[in-house]
């Protein structure tokens with residue numbers, strides 16, 4: 001089926017439904033366009049056009065401190081940008097989307113997600129099937145096609161759940177083709193992302209060898225040109241001190257900084273790790289920390305190390321599901337925020353955390369902080385919602401483009417239904433979003449002005465195909481790994 005001029009029956013019915021909510025004036029002028037912005041087209045491989053539309057009568061949570069919440073208002077989008085946000089907007093010619101009984105808010109921003117392992121969620125458990133042994137066995141057996149299929153499963157789940165930005169922490173890059181595979185999957189789905197070029201399971205076993213610096217430069221050149229500010233941006237994912245000798249990590253970090261790309265590093269995750277080395281202290285001693293560095297986890301950072309993080313304005317990404325599932329430790333969220341540290345939230349990996357579900361991540365983060373602090377007032381739901389939106393954007397260095405519904409920024413937004421069995425009656429948006437809502441309540445997802453999910457249906461993605469290809473890839477990888485893995 002070609003895109004545009006033929007509609008599937010389902011797409012046609014979707015278009016009729018959409019037309020039902022369009023005003024007569026808009027209907028008379030651009031009926032055809034109304035059917036194109038969110039008519040399902042899951043076979044062409046094309047992303048939908050950006051176009052012009054307005055969300056009417058939503059409860060708007062802008063996450064912009066100057067604009068605040070707008071209990072009944074409109075969001076006007078044109079060519080990928082937010083034109084205006086407010087009550088009763090004039091938007092002649094724009095297609096209309098009904099926002100009543102929905103919260104409109106910035107899309108969720110994940111800041112650390114190992115997409116490559118997404119297809120392995122069915123077997124990661126405990127003991128010999130713990131995350132690290134399983135990934136070490138299957139990682140080297142993956143082909144670039146497997147990497148694409150696995151990453152696409154993770155990206156599709158994220159998009160469906162209301163995540164509009166993810167940080168692909170890609171640490172199974174056996175050759176450059178694996179980096180390209182991840183980048184193609186991100187591009188094909190149309191999600192906003194930082195792609196952080198990491199290492200491979202094999203390279204993890206060769207600490208004296210640096211990552212492929214020439215290929216990092218190639219990816220930067222071929223995928224990002226001279227800029228690092230489009231829908232996809234680039235970073236470097238480091239193994240770091242403790243796992244590599246000083247001459248290796250110092251050279252890798254210097255290389256990243258010479259390319260102008262930020263650095264991300266796991267640090268202080270487990271008790272076992274800090275018994276072997278204190279990575280944050282080591283990086284601080286080397287004067288390598290700074291605002292272009294994102295540390296992942298930090299649950300076992302000492303008070304001195306947390307001070308080092310604050311002093312150097314280093315960022316921290318917290319993954320509450322993997323922290324608790326792997327018995328890593330309780331995050332020091334309240335303490336880090338009180339020190340002024342830029343914090344954000346992450347999926348980490350769905351093989352351990354279960355889902356790419358930012359509602360669940362926010363809820364668990366809130367509750368883990370209650371247990372850490374024994375003080376339910378230390379961090380409250382609205383602050384957690386900031387971490388999942390505007391603070392995620394600040395962590396990834398993209399807050400000038402997304403993270404809040406501010407006119408002039410790129411249009412990354414979601415609509416969450418408020419009148420369902422698990423969310424009604426709607427009173428307080430922060431409570432609804434952090435303590436009650438689930439991905440099933442995500443009605444609409446817009447990324448860079450493209451409507452990628454509407455009325456609960458994915459527009460451009462064939463979920464059945466994504467699932468089938470991921471499953472086929474995983475079966476083949478397990479066989480090559482000598483099964484039963």
Ligand SMILES: [Zn+2]
Pocket residue numbers: 112114169266296348349
């Ligand atoms: Zn991780």
